[in-house]
Amino acid sequence: MVYYIRFLKPPKFHQEKEKKNSKQSRPQLKKTVFITALICITTDLGDDFLAEDVDLVATWAQRSSRQSMDQCALKWQAGCRQVSISMGPYSVDHVAQHEAVLQIRTQAIPQVILGIDSTPLVISGCSAHFSWHAQSKPAEKLVKRELRITDSTPALSLNIWEETGNSIARHIWDAALASIIFLNEIVAGTSTGNIGIPILSQLLNPLSRSSPLQVVELGAGCGIVGIGLATMLDRCKVLLTDLPEVEEIVMRNLDEAHLKPSSTVDYKNLDWDAPPSDLCSQPIDLILVSDCTYNADSLPSLVSVLGRLVRTSPEALVLVALKRRHESEGVFFDLMRSAGFKAQHTTIELPEQHEQRDKIEFYCYRRADESE
Template identity: 35%
Template sequence: MQYIRFLKAPRFSGNTISALITITSDLGESFMHRDSVVIGTVRYKDGGGAAIARKEFTWKAGMRSLKVEIPVRAGAARGEPVVLQVSTSDSATVDPLLGSGINIMSVWSSPFVLKAGEVGERELVERRLNIGRKMHLSVWEETKNSIALHIWDAGVALVAHMARVLSSTRKPDGPQLGALDTLLQGSQRINVLELGSGCGIVGLALSQLRPNSHVVLSDLPLASEISAKNISSHTEISFCALDWDLPIPLDIAAQRFDLILVADCMYNVDAAPALVNVITTLLRVSPRALLTVAHKHRHESEERFRSLLEVFGIVQVDQALVALGEEDDELETSEIELYTMQLNPEAGG
């Protein structure tokens, strides 16, 4: 999957809105390699997001950035806040996650007014996803160089899986994760912890798809601000700062969890022992909890994480491979591994 990102936030000057975009992989290590039509649409922030102005641009293979300039008629919006949507779709105001899915994720700027020199929050952009059952998921992420607070492929894949499972009363199509799917489709209230949550896309989606849940997002303190923004309209989500190298905060350590989520946390394999220690400690308090991992394979050393879990008696229950976006030999793998694990009851101390 590829992501449209703002390198320079939208700015209004001389009846023109300008911005600088790029189209990259989730970690930003590769750029969109083929020609693609990109559409910039200026929309009202409120009132259904009606379009004020639009213009098409062409992303050419080999590009690393593209300047977007959209003329806006004099007096447009009359001081009301607007957003700039950059997408490969001409009409969609939200990206479809299910069905045919998406290959290039759209981006929405922070709101701004059409006033000379006016810009939105430079460091924040919005992603909008249709997650089924007429539900739209809004997730804010940072545009700064820190990739930790961006949306990553594995998180999107796990959200897509949960959406498939919970969007229908019948057995969903596609890959199955028996234990997780049964837990999600159950009627009982569940207590969920996401480790390394970043901007919180997985936990946010779960809370919206399955209201009878309480979700705790956890990450380093640097994720607290973006998490607070994303959970502000959700009553059953909280955030707790958790550094895997430090003792687990009492707010987490004292709880019993039914589900622990880990999405794309092994890009830094040096952190594996600390993360495994946290998971092992939590499972000793909640021995029946289900650990669900979403992982995009990047290098062989990442398998150390799973091996360490097995050393501590945490065994695999289910596994599935989920294709994200279109198959393309010229792009890095779009296949995401999802697997569930549980503490072996016979495992010692």
């Protein structure tokens, strides 16, 4: 289980009046400004805090150039639930010139490197912008994950915004990070026999396709997996789907995406409980589902949508990534079997605190032949 740095209170410029030493009889008041914020280091579910000491660096940077204006060292201590940040004092003239962002990181470089052996335990984050001119208004309640996909030349960047609050949908979940690592292993051709799934490797091999790969993602959340795939893979057309509440953050992430020039990503609302009668008008090659099995109540409608999609695209593969959170999720496998799906299975490990490893499971489903 990795841990995510989140803003409990997003950064803002905070003005304090400081007494300036003066030889005159009445002290002068000089305006000084601080940057304040409150952070925590928590799980994707927000249900637990990191129980290890970690050194952090907070960097106040210019929004556009990302030039660092000031830095301070922070310490997260095992057992704590939040760390407050106060940087400064700065003069008003100094802060008034630029829009700012506040980045909180654990490692030497700003980006988080995603790879089998390189994914860090703590995922750094950068705030939305804030400025002095906005009259001490805090940054929006968002955090940007600046991810770099390893083993790719040139390096692939994946910038994904997520909310800092407790929304289930507008967050990055652990299985999504593992999906990026897993898909990149396959696309870059670095997957070993241990983690690879040959039919998926073949599908994602551009040389084996005469037309663009048609991909649909269900329950896409912030869109990280589908956007990630179109960032690493040429000639793929991804349709992200979810409930209307994610649309705004997905659009923000699409604005920042560095897709392969021949690939596209679109978004459409699709509620598994109320799917349209014309669910899919064209054949699909791959359906992505990441961390969508946590709620046993929604599993019958999720599996029903998968069944309908595969009925019109019998050759489609369904890649399900999941992290087991409770036993009730086991129903998913029974439902998939009853719906005529057959799976190949593999796992990817993510770091866990106290030098443990956490498992994310991948199931690559396809429709079983009548004879199977």
